[in-house]
Amino acid sequence: MPDHDEPKLPRKIEETDDGQTVFNVPFPRTLDEAALQMLKNMGPIIFKQPYQIDYIHSYGQDSPFFAGLANGVFLGNRDPGSGYTYATPRGHDMYSGTETEWVVLPGEGTIHAFTVCHFGSEEFLPQTPFVLILVEFEGVDTLFLSRLVGVDPNAASLDWIGMKVEARYLRNSKLKPTDVYFMPAGDNA
């Protein structure tokens, strides 16, 4: 005789009503040859399967850029040898392979290219229409992707290219590149 009670092991998986619970799926009552054959004519079962996840994202060597934005400073990177300057941070220069250094970029630039998004990815759909711009800066070799406010999105015009714009910062950082955005220069309204 064992000197302790046998553990009571579960004999079935407990059924609950949470998540996806189906109470009946149509199916032949008897599975004869004809019914098995008929399964080929059955339509597909289609249902919704939710999926949600939180990522731990590190800005790595680009982190000072975001710290800068949070403090109202627009930082870029420069190759120490050639002086080639990036408006979008880049830890190493693409031509020399050298580690870049941090520089403060001008807060004023001009529109190099733009679009007005009337549709968008699901995350941004509620923000439509919004204006995307690539900004160029005097003395800087690459561009910066940003949002433009202060123009009528329904009056898009190629004349926007070349427009002088100035940086604005969110009061409270969201630690995203949209902590900085642009307005037509001199528009203090």
Add this chain to the structure above:
Amino acid sequence: MRRVYVVSGGVSKFSKARPDKTFQAVVKEAYDYAIRDLDLTFEQFTELVDGSVASYFSDHFQRQLMSGIMAQDYLGLCPKPSHRVEGGGATGGLCFQEAWKSVASGDMDVCVAYGFETMSHVNTWKGNEFIALASDVSFDYPVGGFYSGYYAMMVTRHMKEFGTTVEQMAHVSVKNHINAYHNPYAQKRHRYTIEDVRSAPMVAWPLTRLDICVMSDGAAAVIFCSEEGLAKLEQASGKRYPRVYVESIGRGTDAMRMSDRPHQTFDEFMAKNALAIERDSMATSAYYKDLWDRGFRYPGVHSFRAGRMASKQAYERAGVVDPLHEIDFVELHDAYTSSELQTYEDMGLCRYGEGGPFATSGKTFMPGIDYGLNLPEPPLCAVNPSGGLIACGHPVGATGLMQGVFALWQLQGTVKKHFNDDKLQIAHAERGAIHSHAGTGTYVTVSLLRKEA
């Protein structure tokens, strides 16, 4: 490198959604078609095929990793060698080239490339979000990640630099949709007008819904073989197959973030990026010098340097000097009407800056089809005779292989057999190019296919 033949292909009918089958079973439709077209049984082909390359873009769309092996398994190809390739929108083109390499290198005598994408498992805007995750998630995606927006920015710069117009882009949409009217595999078969394109809902200024390809569920398969592989297949079937081979391949890349694309000088462009035909022409050199004098820089965001480098490599390897006159047709990656027009320039079908007028010239249209347009010049080098991505659909991993299948059928002269319509058959096609392109021009492949003399 050995000569590599392309002997057969198959495409599933591209559609918005294929809930009737799992993706593996959709791949099997294309795969079985390719085997049937060789007049081989499933068992005969399974015996002779040495391995495969699988192509699909995103694990997100199905929330399924390792879809490649699932297709391999379903096709009955285990335990033969295989691997999956991925490179955004160019995934199918990369797969085509990897299968070519498997045979050219002597690793395999018969290799099948299959590709697929199942984009219908999420709604369109979530799908756009997944695709936008192919842009830098630190700097690009959070600003408003949307590829239609990225391409729209690229074309506003093209319009500003060169005076390109939305009507010129709309010509591409009209052409490709009307071509697809004769292609039973295409998802969208409509006879649109320029006005239809311009009055469609605006998606990202200036691109309307009819300037942009749609999402699709679909699959495609292409069978490659060496001389020895061809002999084995023909011995098994007792048939002689038309000789179409891969003449050359080319690839290029560019900076992930559009903002990082260089703005090179005239001398750099002429030394690194100009095609021989451009370098050797005094008139073209002078034309480019004038562009630079007026502030043009290369590639900037208006041109796809990766597309140029892929074309240049493929042309140099094949000895193609004058692509417009030496290539009979091109199946290119027209995810946007604007990118077709920009790609004309990258591929050297016209000079940089002349894509707009070239789009309306008539040279890229099919003979014998009424487009309802006034085209000043006769057809010369049909671009997207199949209807391209805009009309056929763009199930990413299948797209570049679909181009390979349609190019093969053109060179075999079998379009009528496969389409039940010979309207899209290009008479006496000897050489075709296929061009596959990943987001904003990061990876681009160009492969030349040729009928053996």
